[in-house]
Amino acid sequence: xxxxxxxxxxxxxxxxxxxxxxxxxxxxxxxxxxxxxxxxxxxxxxxxxxxxxxxxxxxxxxxxxxxxxxxxxxxxxxxxxxxxxxxxxxxxxxxxxxxxxxxxxxxxxxxxxxxxxxxxxxxxxxxxxxxxxxxxxxxxxxxxxxxxxxxxxxxxxxx
Numbered sequence: 001x002x003x004x005x006x007x008x009x010x011x012x013x014x015x016x017x018x019x020x021x022x023x024x025x026x027x028x029x030x031x032x033x034x035x036x037x038x039x040x041x042x043x044x045x046x047x048x049x050x051x052x053x054x055x056x057x058x059x060x061x062x063x064x065x066x067x068x069x070x071x072x073x074x075x076x077x078x079x080x081x082x083x084x085x086x087x088x089x090x091x092x093x094x095x096x097x098x099x100x101x102x103x104x105x106x107x108x109x110x111x112x113x114x115x116x117x118x119x120x121x122x123x124x125x126x127x128x129x130x131x132x133x134x135x136x137x138x139x140x141x142x143x144x145x146x147x148x149x150x151x152x153x154x155x156x157x158x159x
Contacts, residue, residue, distance in 0.1 A: 113137035
């Protein structure tokens with residue numbers, strides 16, 4: 001008995017069938033990919049606009065909190081923080097006063113926010129009276145935007 005006769009030949013391997021895309025399938029695939037790229041671009045643009053507006057709002061909140069801390073740290077109830085006309089920031093002033101602090105803070109608001117402006121008014125209709133800090137700026141998505149914070153006035157220090 002010959003052993004070479006008992007070995008079976010390897011099974012025939014079928015050649016892989018190559019399927020070609022038609023022109024229509026190619027066009028549909030390219031249009032689908034193009035639509036996805038446009039959609040991702042639109043989402044990215046919307047996200048960036050939202051984040052920019054969110055950063056401006058966060059900056060306004062931070063600036064408002066800076067002034068609120070100055071107000072809360074003031075122990076003299078006679079000191080007034082209302083914004084007035086004609087006050088300008090003097091960084092060379094040796095003894096800082098409230099008017100100069102408010103003017104320098106307003107300069108910071110104008111510098112940090114696009115078209116930024118700040119105003120502080122005293123609302124004496126509340127008990128205790130409260131300062132209203134209003135910061136406004138130009139938001140690229142919605143136009144004018146504002147941030148408002150209320151800060152109670154300092155109580156008189158009892159000696």
